[in-house]
Amino acid sequence: MHKVKSKSIVQNWEPTRRELLARWRSQPMPRSxxxxxxxxxxxxxxxEAIFAPECEIAVSVSEEYFRVVDRLESILSIFRPDSEVSVLNCLAAERAVYVGPELLALLELCELLHRETGGAFDVTSGALSKCWGFEARRPSIPSLEALAVARNSSGFHRISFNRQGVVSFLATGLRINFGGIGKGFALDQGAARIRxxxxxxxxxxxxxxxxxxxxxxxxxxxxxxxxxxxxxxxQRIGTVxxxxxxxxxxGQEEQSIEIEGLRYGHILDPRSGWPVRSVVSVTVLAHSATEADALATAFFVGGKELAERYCSAHPGIVAIMLLESDLSRPTIIGSSDQVEVNFGNR
Amino acid sequence: MIATPPWLHGEIAIGSLAAGKHVLCEPPMATDARACEEMISVAQKNQRILHIGYQQQYDPSNWAAYRNIMKQGLLGDVYTVEATHHTNSSARLESPSSDAKFDPRPWGYSSLEHLLNWRLYQQYSSGPMGDEGGSIVSTINWFLDAVPTSVQAMGGIYSYKDGRDVDDHVYATLDYPNARTAMLSVIQSNGFEGSYIQILGTKGTLILGNGESLLFMEERNGVTSVSTAAVSGSQPVLDASATRRAEGADHSALAQGAAATGGVREAFQNEIAAFCGAIRTGAPLRCSLSDARNVVLTCLAINKALKSQERVRPQEFA
Incomplete structure (x- = not known):
């Protein structure tokens, strides 16, 4: 009985050759x-940029976008001796230096983020990064004396600038490094050209x-x-x-250093001068790439407490943190109508 | 679908079209102009689709480069095209001993060696210009939206004096309208540069490769890479992580939502899908019969120029 029933179902469901042909003919042409x-x-x-199939100006608009990025790199890079930042790092402790509108806008934004994150985000820790060997990509533990000197050459409160773009450093050896925000800033500036x-x-x-x-x-x-x-x-910790x-x-994947048997990443807490360990990775979702980039660094340094405090004061910011104490389960803080976080799809 | 040696393309295509079949034929269209004209005529008379499989136009990465770079004028004024198909191989096949008794004469081949190595004999093929050279000419014609007005060529059997009668080295110069010149080399003694087409403009240079195009703008350093991907909503398009350095960039490890789509395999699949689509809906195909015939005329002109050492006009063969 069961067998007969199965057969009849198969017969009912099996399309005839004519039906297959009709189905094939009625299919629309596959859209590109x-x-x-x-x-x-x-x-x-x-x-990298990914554009929709119907966009015929993908490359020409990308060339404009990349020109914006190249220009910002020529301003912000600490690896180019002629960049505006390199010149600033070289001269601003001795005399006032005029900077251009992009650099001024970024400095103003960094000052705001520094204040709002309680100093966890600080672009002036170049001396610390250099002292730990992370800048030259040869990390080593510095002497306490060297670390003290580097700390005295760090800190946003040791920069003075005004709206006319006149910048001075109040400490010798102070070095600005926009590594924690530059790429996000470049994305936002380039995206404006694309839009x-x-x-x-x-x-x-x-x-x-x-x-x-x-x-x-x-x-x-x-x-x-x-x-x-x-x-x-x-593996993934989730999808968004x-x-x-x-x-x-x-994250601390790129460079690390071992201290007393424990591995530390290259991200330094500008307030203590030491590498951070309690957080393994942070992803921040925000309205702008500049903000997301900077806050990811800030929350990495400031940990879960800072992320919770910041997200409750700034609706729409979402932090997804993987903490050293639990590598299997990420912590999600904040919410936004413009994102959906899924930890089931890994 | 016809995938025989080229000397049979005309006969099989014409017979199939006359029998009411749609035909997808591997390039070259045929080995002479008369067969090309007859194939077109029979296809029109019987209202059947005849398509010559220059699949380069169905490679998504080529199409992206054509649409996004060439048609947008990013290269500026183009005067020069350089193209190569370089291999280090005789292209000769050895016959297995198990087939020693097989008699290929009823099928038009004087020996098994000729049947296996039809590419090496003019009576079955158009030589390297009809084969790899033709595909390159087809792509150059497409990108320049023109056909050559005259050609010059030199070459010969330099490496493989093994009884073949087609050249293993061909260097051709193709003159296009508006002072544009393409230089093409098809050689079998060195595979260093492989196969590529390089289009040189006053503002930039475009290199067409297998699945990816490279754009070098004159005004600045660095290269822009252009490729294509099938983007899916259900799978992650990219994977976020701590910054991946330029030399360590890796799209493929996890993210499957933007699978790369360029390359020869994809091109073949797309071409066959387009052929089926044309049968079903009448949608136009990308390489017209006129385009395919013009490639044959150009290759015939190059082969003549190789012998005569003179400038030859492809239209002589029309």
């Missing part, structure tokens, strides 16, 4: 699903640590971005969907 991917090296990482050309759908990435989503993604449910596990690199939103990730 070829998205254009444009990439270029800048700021020591890969800048101005009428493009509403794209995903921009700088070194995979800063991303900016334009529009709602290929299926209208938000751009789907994975969060790679910082230790188990072939971004609706015209930005993402910034900080």
């Amino acid at each position: 699903s070829e998205w254009t991917r444009v990439s270029r090296s800048a700021m020591a990482c890969q800048f 101005a050309r009428g493009i509403v759908t794209a995903l921009l990435s700088a070194g995979n640590s800063s991303m900016l989503a334009l529009g709602d993604g290929p299926d209208g449910h938000g751009w789907n971005v994975g969060l790679r596990h910082p230790i188990f690199k072939n 969907r971004l609706h015209s939103y930005a993402l910034g990730t900080s």
